[in-house]
Amino acid sequence: MRITQGTFSFLPDLSDAQITKQIQYCLDNGWAVNLEHTDDPHPRNTYWEMWGQPMFDIADAAGIMMELASCRKAFGDRYIRLSAFDSSSGWESVKLSFLVNRPKNEPGFRLRRQEGHGRNMRYTTEPYADAKPEGERYAV
């Protein structure tokens, strides 16, 4: 399967040139770009590991692409997402967020059902990968 979190997951994986253009768009809007990685892609896993702090002070896309290259080198077998944060009043949240790296093989999720009273069902979504400890889930 292919997880479809992020703004551009239905398109073919973005090339570095395409990622650079999106970063430039974020910088032009005054947003801080942030890189995060995880090997637990559960849709409710909000807090991915941060690759350093959000890059509040990097003004050019090339600098951020270098950070992405280092992050990929260290965590190329994980999901990496690039997000852009807008600190202006009334928003103070993420403005754009898309995947820039995926593991080679994405096993997806198991849906567990627990049958309850009156046909009520309790659903649990489990990434197949999280049966293994963190760091061993998408071994290359």
Place this chain on the structure above:
Amino acid sequence: MDAETQTLTGKERYKSGVLKYKQMGYWEPDYEPKDTDLIACFRITPQDGVDPVEAAAAVAGESSTATWTVVWTDRLTAAEKYRAKAYRVDPVPNSSDQYFAYIAYDLDLFEPGSIANLTASIIGNVFGFKPLKGLRLEDMRLPTAFVKTFQGPATGIVVERERLDKFGRPLLGATVKPKLGLSGRNYGRVVYEALKGGLDFTKDDENINSQPFMDWRERFLYCMEAVNKAQAATGEIKGTYLNVTAATMEDMYERAEFAAELGSNIVMIDLVIGWTAIQSMAKWARRNNMILHLHRAGHSTYTRQKNHGVSFRVIAKWARLAGVDHIHAGTVVGKLEGDPATTRGYYDVCRNEFTEKRLENGLFFDQPWASLNKMMPVASGGIHAGQMHQLIDLLGEDVVLQFGGGTIGHPMGIAAGATANRVALECMIMARNEGRDIVNEGPDILNEAAKSCTPLKQALDTWKDVTFNYASTDTPDYAVTATAA
């Protein structure tokens, strides 16, 4: 000023009998509205021979303290304060018998935090008043002091996006079709296919409640199976607007509680349930971490014709105060009424931190929102993937684009229809961010994306000639005029 227009005072004012409204204090051309006043702009069409100023004063009177005759009991009150004051009457451009009347209301005329009370005054008796042929509430300026007495949208655009983990693009939805007749089991099939194919949301239609062909519980159970299954299939948060509209508040609470128990992230209500019920559901939604979708069912009965009724921009303002998170606000390009300039005004009311007066968009006043959450406009009705560039250009990215027929009617099935819409959306956002001119290059961008996405190609081929080009009935009265630089 002639004696007829002069406000009478003292003994003359309170002599038993009938006076003109403008003599009773409801026409005050020198009045400067206070920052805390509510201001309404009405379009009035007086009966033949009725003076427009008297008509405006009558509207002020009948929507505040007046009755048809002088009553001495006014003198037991601070009557000057409680009288609404018409202070300006302008002829409507390009019209011979219509006028815009501006009326100011003191804040103390209204109960804090109650749309029912506000509407009972402003659109209560006065709309049936005989000396007028027609009356339309065009816009209202709601002062910060009044806005702050309301909860506002239960969730708001920012938190909705955080909860759904979806940023930087419009959300995608579809209304399940056919809207009536499906069993719960079949209904859930449509939901699953559409969500798995790439939509973020599916939606009950306004009139799907609990009919003989499908009990509401069946719908909720099968829909949540579909939502969870699609979530596991894609690794992405999904939702379906479960319509909890019902005959009584007790029934609505029961349905909403059940939706919450099943883990739904959103419920839906119809405008026809009334403002008190809407405010109750907004408070319930805030307490239960639920997104609240409002379908504007019924609004066109009073919003569409320009000579009588209430403009949708006012309904949108009331809805934002009342506290819904989503509101249908028009598509411009789709099958339902929607002039582009007027629709722009509605979207501003939903999403701005501060809405500026812009007559060319039908916005008659500056409107502060006092940090109330933003409301997500929903574009629904006769739209398809081939219009994606126009939709994004006209409506921006904080909007739910709902392709009902444009998803379910896809020749290769529902999931393919959903995929076509999602790919069209993502490629257009990517192109926009890259700085491309999507309005002109839109069709090329879509055709390029369709090369690696057969469902999009089929969608473009199927609906390429579908447009709804009819004249709008509700259009702005003021044109943009060039100003000297």
